[in-house]
Amino acid sequence: MSEQNASQGTDISELTIAVLGGTGDQGRGLARRFALAGHTVYIGSRNAERAAKAAGELVEAESATLQVHGLANADAAAQGDIVIVAVPWDGHRELLVSLADRLAGKIVVDCVNPLGFDKKGPFALDVAEGSAAQQAAEVLPGSRVTAAFHHVSAVILLDPEVEQVDLDVLVLGEDRDATDVVRALAEQIPGVRGVFGGRLRNAHQVEAFTANLIAVNRRYKTHAGIRITGL
Amino acid sequence: MSEQNASQGTDISELTIAVLGGTGDQGRGLARRFALAGHTVYIGSRNAERAAKAAGELVEAESATLQVHGLANADAAAQGDIVIVAVPWDGHRELLVSLADRLAGKIVVDCVNPLGFDKKGPFALDVAEGSAAQQAAEVLPGSRVTAAFHHVSAVILLDPEVEQVDLDVLVLGEDRDATDVVRALAEQIPGVRGVFGGRLRNAHQVEAFTANLIAVNRRYKTHAGIRITGL
Numbered sequence: 001m002s003e004q005n006a007s008q009g010t011d012i013s014e015l016t017i018a019v020l021g022g023t024g025d026q027g028r029g030l031a032r033r034f035a036l037a038g039h040t041v042y043i044g045s046r047n048a049e050r051a052a053k054a055a056g057e058l059v060e061a062e063s064a065t066l067q068v069h070g071l072a073n074a075d076a077a078a079q080g081d082i083v084i085v086a087v088p089w090d091g092h093r094e095l096l097v098s099l100a101d102r103l104a105g106k107i108v109v110d111c112v113n114p115l116g117f118d119k120k121g122p123f124a125l126d127v128a129e130g131s132a133a134q135q136a137a138e139v140l141p142g143s144r145v146t147a148a149f150h151h152v153s154a155v156i157l158l159d160p161e162v163e164q165v166d167l168d169v170l171v172l173g174e175d176r177d178a179t180d181v182v183r184a185l186a187e188q189i190p191g192v193r194g195v196f197g198g199r200l201r202n203a204h205q206v207e208a209f210t211a212n213l214i215a216v217n218r219r220y221k222t223h224a225g226i227r228i229t230g231l
Numbered sequence: 232m233s234e235q236n237a238s239q240g241t242d243i244s245e246l247t248i249a250v251l252g253g254t255g256d257q258g259r260g261l262a263r264r265f266a267l268a269g270h271t272v273y274i275g276s277r278n279a280e281r282a283a284k285a286a287g288e289l290v291e292a293e294s295a296t297l298q299v300h301g302l303a304n305a306d307a308a309a310q311g312d313i314v315i316v317a318v319p320w321d322g323h324r325e326l327l328v329s330l331a332d333r334l335a336g337k338i339v340v341d342c343v344n345p346l347g348f349d350k351k352g353p354f355a356l357d358v359a360e361g362s363a364a365q366q367a368a369e370v371l372p373g374s375r376v377t378a379a380f381h382h383v384s385a386v387i388l389l390d391p392e393v394e395q396v397d398l399d400v401l402v403l404g405e406d407r408d409a410t411d412v413v414r415a416l417a418e419q420i421p422g423v424r425g426v427f428g429g430r431l432r433n434a435h436q437v438e439a440f441t442a443n444l445i446a447v448n449r450r451y452k453t454h455a456g457i458r459i460t461g462l
Contacts (some may be wrong), residue, residue: 051292108438123432155462158449169441185347202352206443208436213459215429222443228444230384230453 006204010184017039017185018042018080020095021087023054026111030084030149031068031159032058033165035187040067044076051076062161077102081110082185084149085136089114089125092132096139104142109185110203111149111208121215124208127172133203146173146182147203148194150210153223157189164190167225170197170206195228241329241415246418251304251326252318254285255386257342261315261380262299263289264396268419273297273440282307286442292391308333313340313416315369315380320345320356323363324411335373338409340416341434344441344443352446353363355439364403364434377404377413378434379425381441384454398456401428401437426459437451 012119018025018036022043035041035058045051051070059066076123077083077099089094092112096103112132114125129135148171155163168185171194173179183194197206216224250258253274265273266272266289276282282301290297308314314337318326323343327334343363343438360366364378376449379402387393400417404410414425428437445462447455
C-alpha cells in the first residue's frame with residue numbers, strides 16, 4: 001500500500017493557504033483547521049473588511065500565534081500558494097474568470113457543491129461543464145485545478161470540542177503532484193485521510209453526493225462524512 | 232440514534248429474493264450472500280439454463296442446504312418477494328418494461344451503475360431519466376422502487392475467505408417502509424450496514440460514484456467501499 005503514503009512524502013509545511021469565500025462556514029472551518037496546523041492562511045471575501053473581521057475572530061477564539069489574515073478575494077488569491085475555492089456556486093464562474101491571471105501556476109482546490117434545495121430537500125444542480133471543478137478547470141487553464149473537501153462538515157471543522165475529524169477527503173484531479181499536495185493538505189486536519197478519488201470528469205458525483213449526506217444528516221440527526229474502506 | 236435501528240425492527244427472514252441478471256458477478260455475489268443468510272434465492276437470467284448452472288455452482292461450492300434456484304428472468308421476477316435488478320445497463324430499460332406486470336406491488340432494488348470506460352478509465356454515463364433507479368421507477372409505476380448495492384465489490388461478495396464485508400450500503404427511495412426492508416436485506420450480509428441515502432432523485436451520484444471507487448481500486452490496488460461516518 002505504498003500509494004497510501006504518497007502524501008506523506010509531500011512537504012507542504014511552508015505553503016501558504018488562501019481560502020476564497022473564506023467568511024462562509026465551510027471556508028472559515030477550513031481556514032481555522034489549516035491555521036491551527038501552523039499554516040499562514042489568507043481568508044478572502046468580496047468584502048476585505050468582512051474578511052479581516054473573520055480572521056480576527058479566529059485569532060481571538062484560538063490563539064494570538066495563529067497566522068490568519070483577511071483580504072479581498074483577489075489579494076488572497078495572489079498571496080496563497082494553494083488557493084481553496086469555497087464560494088457559493090452562484091458567482092463561482094465569474095469570480096474565477098476575474099482571478100485567472102492571479103491563479104495561474106497555482107494549485108487551486110475547488111470544494112464547491114452545486115446544490116439546490118426545495119421542499120423535498122437537497123438535489124444536485126445541472127452544470128454545463130459537468131461539475132464545479134470542471135468549470136474551474138475550463139476558466140483557469142493556467143492553474144493546476146483539483147477538487148476536494150466537498151464532504152467536510154463546517155460545524156465539525158468549527159467545533160473546538162472536535163479534535164479528530166472522522167473523514168476521508170477525496171481529492172480529484174489530472175495532475176498527480178497537485179493531488180498529492182492536496183491530499184497532504186487534507187491530512188493537516190487531525191483524523192482526516194486524503195484519498196485520490198479520480199479524474200475531474202468524475203467530480204460531479206462527488207460534489208452531488210453532498211446532497212445524499214444532507215439527507216443522511218436529516219434522517220439520522222448527525223453530521224455525516226465518508227470513509228473509503230479497503231485502504 | 233433510534234433511526235439507525237429502524238431496519239432491525241423489520242423482519243425479512245421469510246422473504247424470498249430474486250436477482251435479475253443473477254449470473255453476472257455482482258448478481259451471483261449478492262445471491263450467494265443472501266442464500267448463505269438463509270433466504271430462498273431465485274437467480275434470473277435471459278437464459279434459464281445458465282441461471283440453473285449458476286445456482287448449481289453456488290450450492291456445490293457452499294452447501295446442499297442452500298436454497299438457490301435458477302430461472303429465466305421473468306420467472307425469477309414472479310417468484311421473488313424482493314427483486315434485485317443487477318443486469319447490464321445496456322438492456323436495463325427493455326427488461327424492466329417487459330416485466331412491469333410481474334413486478335407490480337413488489338419491492339424492486341435497482342443496483343445498476345450506468346458507466347462507460349475508455350482509455351482514461353471509468354466515467355458516468357448520461358441517463359435521460361437522471362439515473363438507472365429513476366428509469367426503473369418510471370417504467371415500473373406499480374412497484375416500490377429503491378436503489379442500493381451500487382458499491383459492493385463482486386470479488387468480495389464471492390470470496391469465501393471474506394466473512395465480514397466492510398461496507399455501508401446506501402439505500403435510496405421514496406417509500407420509507409421499502410427502504411427499511413432493503414436496509415434490513417443489506418444487513419443480511421455480515422459486516423454491512425444499511426443506511427438511508429436519500430430520495431431517488433439523488434441516485435445518480437450514488438450510481439456514478441462507482442466510477443470513483445474504480446479509480447480508487449486502480450490507484451491503490453484494492454476493492455474499495457464506503458462507510459458513512461457520524462452514525
